[in-house]
Amino acid sequence: MDKITFDAHLQELQKQEKQTQKRFKLDLEDQVAIxxxxxxxxxxxxxxxxxxxxAARCLSRIKPAFHVDFSSILYFTAIISAFFPVKYYDFRKSLLSLDAVTTGSVDLVSADKIKTGSxxxxxxxxxxxxxxxGRYGDPIDYDGDLKAIRELQRIVAPGGDFLFVAPVGANGLIQFNANRIYNYYEIRRELTKGFHLIEEALIPGGWEHGLVYQPSESLIDSQFHACGCFWLKKYTSSTEEMK
Known part of the structure; x- marks a missing residue:
């Protein structure tokens, strides 16, 4: 819709308003042109x-008695809390107020207040x-992302589940100060240190694909800014890790 069409629609609505029972205030000062x-x-x-x-489909299979989310989009926590209790952590404070949701603040670079394997x-x-x-008020730290991944891996209980999502592509780069884009294979290698990879999926750029499970190397290598989804399960023992 362009501005000409917008104005024509407004005039038509004003005309119809005069021909029926007026139920709303319709003034030019209240316009919000979308x-x-x-x-x-x-x-x-x-x-x-x-x-x-x-992630919701993964959790429907995991069926956790209690889930903890670290700073993902709040809509996700709000919805999944209808099915099981959720603790939500973010670097900033959250005012989300819902049954079955508790919130807290944590710096994932050093999450000492959360016990190892808990x-x-x-x-x-x-x-x-x-x-x-620095986008969200956090200190500049080139390796802050790797430190956060190590902390997340540390706090998962043996045999526990870890759902991780990040931008991926054929090459790694920083789009300062928005985000990093990871080389798909490198981030997968980092995530699987001490973890089984249960499932991986790719959300490619463009509209020709939806959610692609077990993506091919050719599809991965063709991406500039896609989205990688990884479901990981922590090894239950050091013996398992050595196998």
């Missing part, structure tokens, strides 16, 4: 729709790529 949403296809944020759908089900999605870039 343009460009009248096309034949509904747009949406592919990465955020698909990665939360993927959490059996956690998620951290579209988070670590921001850590150390």
């Amino acid at each position: 343009l460009g949403e009248d096309g034949p296809m509904m747009g949406f944020d592919r990465q955020y729709i698909y990665h939360t759908a993927w 959490l059996s089900s956690i998620s951290c999605m579209h988070v670590v790529e921001h850590i150390g870039l």
Whole structure:
């Protein structure tokens, strides 16, 4: 919709208002012009729709008695809390107020207040790529993302589940101060230190694919800014890790 169409629609609505019972205040000062949403296809944020759908499906199989989410989009915590209690942590304070949700603050670069091996089900999605870039008031730390990954791995209980999502592509780069994009194979290698990879999925750029499970190397290598989803399970013993 362009401005000409917007004005024509407004005039038509004003005309119809005079022909029926007036139920609303309709003045020019209250206009909020939303343009460009009248096309034949509904747009949406592919990465955020698909990665939360993927994580919810993983949790439907995990069936945790209690889940802890670290700084993922709040919509995710709000929805999954309808099915089991959730603790939500972020670097900043959250005012989310819902039954079955508790909130807290944590710096994932050094999450000392959370005991080693204490959490059996956690998620951290579209988070670590921001850590150390200062976007959210955190200190500049080039390796802040790797420190956060190590902390997340530390706090997962033996046999526990870890859902991780981040931007991925064929090459690694920093788009300062928005985010990092990880080389797919390198981030997978980091995540699987001490963990089994239960499931991996890719949300490619573009609209020709949806959520792709077990993506091929050719698809991965063709990506500039895609989204990688990894479900990991921590080894139960050092013997298992050595196998």
